[in-house]
Amino acid sequence: MKRWIRRIAIALLVLFLAGWAALYFWAREPYRPVVHIPASGRVLLTGATVVDPATGAKTPGSFILMQGGRIVSVGTADPAAGDAAVQRIDLAGRFVTPGFNDMHAHPLGDADPSGTLGLMLANGVTGFRQMHGSDAMLQQRAESRLPTGQLAPRALILxxxxxxxxxxxxxxxxxxxxxxxxxxxxxxxxxxxxxxxxxxxxxxxxxxxxxxxxxxxxxxxxxxxxxxxxxxxxxxxxxxxxxxxxxxxxxxxxxxxxxxxxxxxxxxxxxxxxxxxxxxxxxxxxxxxxxxxxxxxxxxxxxxxxxxxxxxxxxxxxxxxxxxxxxxxxxxxxxxxxxxxxxxxxxxxxxxxxxxxxxxxxxxxxxxxxxxxxxxxxxxxxxxxxxxxxxxxxxxxxxxxxxxxxxxxxxxxxxGFSLHAEFDELAKAGLAPLRILRMTTSDAARFLGRTATMGRVAPGADADLVVLDGDPTADVRNLHRIAGVVRAGFWHDRAALDRLLARIEAGKGYLK
CATH class of the missing domain: 3.20.20 (TIM Barrel)
Incomplete structure (x- = not known):
């Protein structure tokens, strides 16, 4: 009899704790507004060397035209000559790669992930694989309420x-x-x-x-x-x-x-x-x-x-x-x-x-x-x-x-900084710079089955790019030399990225 009383008491305690947990976490679930990233205008990157991570091929003197968050064209001829409505960004001497993807990350678990997401973007991360989720998080995504706006990378999968x-x-x-x-x-x-x-x-x-x-x-x-x-x-x-x-x-x-x-x-x-x-x-x-x-x-x-x-x-x-x-x-x-x-x-x-x-x-x-x-x-x-x-x-x-x-x-x-530290550790392991670049760009696209829209600088691909001051296939340290980031077709130069970092520091870890 005592054994059954003990079992019943334990069961009741567990049920009580389960009910308490449900009430506690329901009350703490933050409300998130609908997030809308406006369609980007026509932006033309000029004079850059485009790097194809899949092959290592480099095309100097390239023009990359973007609109509405997508790459429209890539080539060595100016596709918008004389068009005053196009925002032109001179990238002569620089290298353009697909945006970096952190394929093991947990930023969306925070009540306020604004600082974490901003740090990622400032370090060239334009996409991430969220590695823990919840019913609430999946519901937020279905309702476009994930906090991944213009100053955040894209949540690739959950x-x-x-x-x-x-x-x-x-x-x-x-x-x-x-x-x-x-x-x-x-x-x-x-x-x-x-x-x-x-x-x-x-x-x-x-x-x-x-x-x-x-x-x-x-x-x-x-x-x-x-x-x-x-x-x-x-x-x-x-x-x-x-x-x-x-x-x-x-x-x-x-x-x-x-x-x-x-x-x-x-x-x-x-x-x-x-x-x-x-x-x-x-x-x-x-x-x-x-x-x-x-x-x-x-x-x-x-x-x-x-x-x-x-x-x-x-x-x-x-x-x-x-x-x-x-x-x-x-x-x-x-x-x-x-x-x-x-x-x-x-x-x-x-x-x-x-x-x-x-x-x-x-x-x-x-x-x-x-x-x-x-x-x-x-x-x-x-x-x-x-x-x-x-x-x-x-x-x-x-x-x-x-x-x-x-x-x-x-x-x-x-x-953000931790992904660059990962680049360095992979280099210490003996991996070539191109392999490391590929792992964070075109291989991420292949893993996700999204090679048509990710991991390449080509027409139809997402306009998520990183601009570097050095050749990323020559030295892994050049992956750290970020001159600018394009996220959803919007251009953020080095000064803008530094301002983003300063805002996070002033906000003590959050975007204020």
Whole structure:
């Protein structure tokens, strides 16, 4: 009898908390007005060298005519000679590429993302792949109420709520979550923290409904098996060392141990606003998951490092390539979490664009990381990162499709600037400047199936462009030399971008 009374009490408590969560998050859901970007007028970029990221071809002395947010024509002859109504921008000596895309970003999770989105645009980011969503966010998009106006990049695709034990505790509930998100208009399913059986149930159901699946490989799951079963994109090289486990000569031992780790349990029913609740519960962990490193994690990390085998890595890379899997390494995210105590992160000039509360939280979580994770464990993380760089180079050599993403939701990763830091980390891994440019432009378009309108400077494409002061195919540092940005056909020169940054700094992280 006491056991049943306890169970009933627990059930009532859970129901109470679920009701409280629904009321709390409903009340906090911000109202967003309809966002309308006006049609741009006729703008002509003259004298620039147009770069084709897909081939590396460069066409000097080009004229790019834009109108209504689209590119109308591209050529070496002036298409608007004598037309006084055209706004002419002289770009002689400069290089034009398609706009940059941050293919792993979370800006729309903030109550006021104006500063985050402005920082992205000021750094040449004209599009982003939103990596967590909600029913409310999908509804806002359907009603044109996403806060992505003229001073923000385009939200390219959105998922529904992150799949976690709160909404996908069992295979059956995982399938229900996929169907629900399909009904709400999600573009893909984002795997967060689920069990192996849930992942294996979600993948075929998502495929049946035409929804790609991306995100984290659950602990104990073979990364190649996940790809072969239909996981379209894998973020952070796993995470949790999933890719490096596959490179280990002790892979079977490591996988057995990971399989034995208990998975987080969830309620047997759906909690309203579970996506918001997950964000609230996991907020500090998301800022730096490395702060939760255990001695067992450190021991497994030491095994992975000691048993790394390049031949196994290459076989894994070829298998991922053949399965059509995309990798989004987010190297800078891995570096800023697992090496959060590096002094240069705390001295980054870009920190002045953050809200003071955000910066203080990052400092607090970093202090926890240093306090809780022993020095020898942190040293192993740095050695693991060296293998991450090596792994990305192997992916490059074996033809694994990859995308640039910064995951600016974590400590020391300032939106916009973090994508440029990712460029630099990819270069450290040994990737050529053209490959890095391609990963953030034409490969992003190919991943999304939008090669007619994205990732190229050509008639019919979106008028989302970056103008650079140096050849981006010659040196990765030239990707940082932004002279101007075109977003939806509107021209923002360097002075305008600097004014945008100044507004965000004056607004303490927000556009005021």
């Amino acid at each position: 998922p529904g709520g992150l799949l976690t034990p709160l909404n996908a505790s069992t295979p059956e509930r995982g399938i229900e979550a996929v169907r629900h998100q399909k009904e709400r208009g999600a573009d893909f399913i984002k795997i967060g923290l689920v069990s192996k059986p849930v992942l294996y149930a979600v993948l075929p159901e998502a495929r049946r409904l035409g929804l790609p699946v991306a995100g984290h490989v659950p602990q104990g799951v073979d990364i190649v098996d996940a790809a072969r079963r239909g996981m379209h994109a894998i973020e952070h090289l796993g995470p949790g060392g999933a890719a490096l486990v596959a490179c280990s000569t002790r892979q079977a031992e490591l996988r057995r141990e990971l399989d034995a780790i208990p998975v987080m349990k969830g309620p047997p029913f759906t909690i309203p606003y579970s996506d918001k609740l997950a964000d609230a519960l996991l907020h500090r962990l998301i800022i730096n998951p490395a702060a939760a490193t255990t001695p067992a994690d450190t021991r497994r990390r030491a095994i992975m490092i000691a048993s790394f085998d390049e031949a196994r890595c290459r076989r894994m890379a070829r298998a991922l390539r053949d399965a059509g899997n995309w990798q989004v390494p987010t190297l800078i995210r891995r570096k800023t979490t697992e090496q959060a105590d590096r002094p240069e992160f705390a001295r980054d000039p870009a920190l002045r664009y953050l809200p003071p509360a955000t910066l203080q939280l990052w400092k607090d979580v970093t202090a926890e990381f240093v306090e809780k994770v022993p020095a020898d464990a942190r040293a192993l993380m740095r050695r693991e990162y060296d293998l991450d760089l090596r792994l990305v180079k192997l992916f490059d050599e074996e033809g694994v499709p990859m995308l640039t993403g910064s995951d600016e939701s974590g400590a020391w990763a300032v939106a």
